[in-house]
Amino acid sequence: MIQKIAFVGAGSMAEAIIAGIVEKKFLKPEQINVTNKSSKDKLDRLHQKYGVVGSANKEAVIKDADVIVLSMKPKDVTESLKEIKAYIKPEQLVVSILAGVPTDYISQELNSATPVVRTMPNTSATIGYSATAIAAGSFANEYHVSKIVQLFETIGTTTVVEEEDLHAVTAISGSGPAYIYYLVEAMEEAAKEAGLDRPVAKELIVQTLVGAAEMLKTTKEEPSELRRRITSPGGTTQAGIETLASYDYQEAIKACVKKAANRSKELGKPFQS
Numbered sequence: 001m002i003q004k005i006a007f008v009g010a011g012s013m014a015e016a017i018i019a020g021i022v023e024k025k026f027l028k029p030e031q032i033n034v035t036n037k038s039s040k041d042k043l044d045r046l047h048q049k050y051g052v053v054g055s056a057n058k059e060a061v062i063k064d065a066d067v068i069v070l071s072m073k074p075k076d077v078t079e080s081l082k083e084i085k086a087y088i089k090p091e092q093l094v095v096s097i098l099a100g101v102p103t104d105y106i107s108q109e110l111n112s113a114t115p116v117v118r119t120m121p122n123t124s125a126t127i128g129y130s131a132t133a134i135a136a137g138s139f140a141n142e143y144h145v146s147k148i149v150q151l152f153e154t155i156g157t158t159t160v161v162e163e164e165d166l167h168a169v170t171a172i173s174g175s176g177p178a179y180i181y182y183l184v185e186a187m188e189e190a191a192k193e194a195g196l197d198r199p200v201a202k203e204l205i206v207q208t209l210v211g212a213a214e215m216l217k218t219t220k221e222e223p224s225e226l227r228r229r230i231t232s233p234g235g236t237t238q239a240g241i242e243t244l245a246s247y248d249y250q251e252a253i254k255a256c257v258k259k260a261a262n263r264s265k266e267l268g269k270p271f272q273s
């Protein structure tokens with residue numbers, strides 16, 4: 001069992017994970033410690049909202065933590081590891097949620113045999129719906145991975161992958177919710193132009209998304225088959241889908257995922273040995 005978890009970085013992703021852990025009562029708020037670069041306001045806000053312990057004292061936050069979650073941006077990881085390495089011991093477990101950054105780099109900067117597990121969650125962790133991919137990194141064994149699987153299961157589903165696959169994973173499920181929200185923004189705009197009231201449109205759009213996701217999950221049918229059943233020959237769906245195809249909708253999505261995966265690789269480049 002985890003007795004204390006430390007978050008180094010108090011941004012949107014750390015908050016999403018904290019919200020999920022607290023909501024599921026996996027840990028008590030006082031078992032969750034958070035630090036960040038400089039903003040005391042943010043730490044105070046997290047304390048008020050979730051009861052977690054926020055502190056600028058990095059040693060106090062990290063000391064005695066079983067699990068240390070690196071949750072800063074990739075550009076800040078080098079400086080942050082320099083600040084905290086003196087407080088990290090080999091019996092602790094480091095978890096990275098950073099896009100792109102290899103575990104070997106983290107081990108090299110820590111200069112110790114502390115196990116590192118790399119993960120890619122998403123912001124749906126806030127409500128327990130993250131799709132988190134988890135990869136064993138340097139010095140991490142099956143026990144360490146299972147401990148982190150258990151932790152991230154409190155905020156959604158977990159899938160164990162090879163570390164090299166995390167670039168593709170990041171492009172699909174790490175960034176994925178944003179593609180869906182972008183689609184919803186466009187549907188809301190279109191509904192408005194078609195004369196629907198905003199609350200009416202919102203309710204219909206959200207339930208349509210939830211229903212489609214549940215259909216994929218429950219029926220396990222291929223998406224192409226589910227789409228076929230909606231598309232009456234010469235009907236409204238066909239007219240809509242043909243328009244999307246004329247804008248190369250599927251090519252746009254494929255290019256989007258490819259570009260995001262490449263960006264993940266680029267983010268990792270400065271950290272390759």
Ligand SMILES: NC(=O)C1=CN([C@@H]2O[C@H](COP(=O)(O)OP(=O)(O)OC[C@H]3O[C@@H](n4cnc5c(N)ncnc54)[C@H](O)[C@@H]3O)[C@@H](O)[C@H]2O)C=CC1
Nearest residue numbers: 009010011012013036037071072073074076080097098099
């Ligand atoms: N936002 C998302 O949907 C997802 C983000 N990630 C990864 O999570 C990480 C954090 O992303 P966000 O939460 O969106 O970023 P953010 O910008 O909201 O938060 C970053 C946090 O790191 C802190 N920080 C910066 N330098 C620090 C230092 N030296 N010591 C301690 N804390 C420091 C900042 O004060 C801030 O609290 C990134 O590496 C990103 O790749 C992973 C999955 C999804």
Ligand SMILES: O=C(O)[C@@H]1CCC=N1
Nearest residue numbers: 099170173174175176
């Ligand atoms: O945009 C990013 O770089 C991060 C990683 C996945 C989601 N957000």
